[in-house]
Amino acid sequence: xxLEQIFYAIAGLxxxxxxxxxxxEYLEVLPRITKAILLFALAVLLFIAAxxxxxxxx
Amino acid sequence: MWWEPVFWILLIxxxxxxxxxxxxxxxxxxxxxALAIFTxxxxxxxxxxxxxxxxxxxxxxxxxxxxxxxxxxRHLGKTHKKQKEVSRAALTMASILAIFMILLFAISxxxxxxxxxxxxxxxxxxxxxxxxxxxxEPRPFEQVDGPIILVRSITNPxxxxxxxxxxxxxxxxxxxxxxxxxxxxxxxxRYPEVAPGDTEEFNVRVNPxxxxxxxxxxxxxxxxxxxxxxxxxxxxxxxxxxxx
Numbered sequence: 255x256x257l258e259q260i261f262y263a264i265a266g267l268x269x270x271x272x273x274x275x276x277x278x279e280y281l282e283v284l285p286r287i288t289k290a291i292l293l294f295a296l297a298v299l300l301f302i303a304a305x306x307x308x309x310x311x312x
Numbered sequence: 313m314w315w316e317p318v319f320w321i322l323l324i325x326x327x328x329x330x331x332x333x334x335x336x337x338x339x340x341x342x343x344x345x346a347l348a349i350f351t352x353x354x355x356x357x358x359x360x361x362x363x364x365x366x367x368x369x370x371x372x373x374x375x376x377x378x379x380x381x382x383x384x385x386r387h388l389g390k391t392h393k394k395q396k397e398v399s400r401a402a403l404t405m406a407s408i409l410a411i412f413m414i415l416l417f418a419i420s421x422x423x424x425x426x427x428x429x430x431x432x433x434x435x436x437x438x439x440x441x442x443x444x445x446x447x448x449e450p451r452p453f454e455q456v457d458g459p460i461i462l463v464r465s466i467t468n469p470x471x472x473x474x475x476x477x478x479x480x481x482x483x484x485x486x487x488x489x490x491x492x493x494x495x496x497x498x499x500x501x502r503y504p505e506v507a508p509g510d511t512e513e514f515n516v517r518v519n520p521x522x523x524x525x526x527x528x529x530x531x532x533x534x535x536x537x538x539x540x541x542x543x544x545x546x547x548x549x550x551x552x553x554x555x556x
Contacts, residue, residue: 259334263331263334267327280421281417282475283420283421283424283475284417284420284421284424284475285420285424285472285473285474285475285505286362286363286473286475286503286505287472287473288416288417288420288472289358289362290355290358290359290362290363291416292413292416292417293351293354293355293358293359294352294355295409295412295413295416296351296355296413297348297351297352297355298409299406299409299410299413300344300345300347300348300351301345301348301384302402302405302406302409303344303348303406304341304342304344304345304348305341305388305402306399306402306403306406307340307341307344308341308388309399309402
């Protein structure tokens with residue numbers, strides 16, 4: 255593993271921590287139905303993003 | 313709330329899998345697919361848990377998820393000829409989804425505010441809030457439905473449900489022998505929310521407190537406070553209820 259990849263991985267972990275903390279602090283005020291809709295939309299968005307990245311790789 | 317342990321239990325293997333996938337394949341999109349699957353599993357767990365889904369709903373959701381994943385796998389296995397059009401459609405859909413998520417969050421957070429009024433009762437009687445105890449026969453603590461001291465009325469003017477913020481209250485009884493801490497009761501449902509256009513009322517009660525005979529009580533001081541502070545150190549109360 256190259257040195258830069260370690261830093262990319264750490265950057266990813268920090269990004270994940272930021273997202274989790276944001277969700278914990280700011281999404282608490284939202285009702286259950288809104289949270290469920292946002293979660294589902296996020297899952298769909300990630301699937302689409304992965305598909306687009308896969309097309310770029312081809 | 314079992315969805316939270318599911319989240320944490322799956323998160324560690326996810327991070328491990330992501331690292332292994334990236335080291336072996338160097339393909340970022342595999343990482344995003346793994347993250348998408350994790351997010352979907354959390355979505356399903358959260359929805360089934362917070363809406364108290366019955367067993368039929370759980371079975372249907374699991375079957376639908378199995379079919380969905382199989383269809384996605386079949387779709388990914390095919391080679392698409394018109395890649396540019398597919399990419400353009402995917403980009404449009406992703407953009408619309410992202411904008412929708414941001415708008416939904418912003419509108420809910422900014423405009424989804426409940427209107428709340430807290431009304432204390434006009435007065436309480438000595439019999440409601442106290443009972444006599446003797447030094448020789450102390451009465452053990454028991455949880456009873458004590459008198460109502462405050463009524464929280466929460467109105468939702470928004471188009472979506474609004475979660476209710478649970479507030480902590482402390483109460484101090486002013487007696488002839490000094491200030492006495494009184495136990496405040498509140499009970500809420502598991503995920504208390506007010507439906508759109510609805511008004512919900514929540515009662516705040518106190519547990520009756522035992523006092524020696526011939527102890528007079530004059531008023532009940534109520535504080536909106538999460539932190540415990542002895543009655544003797546508290547300042548002006550938020551609500552004052554006279555006792556007759």
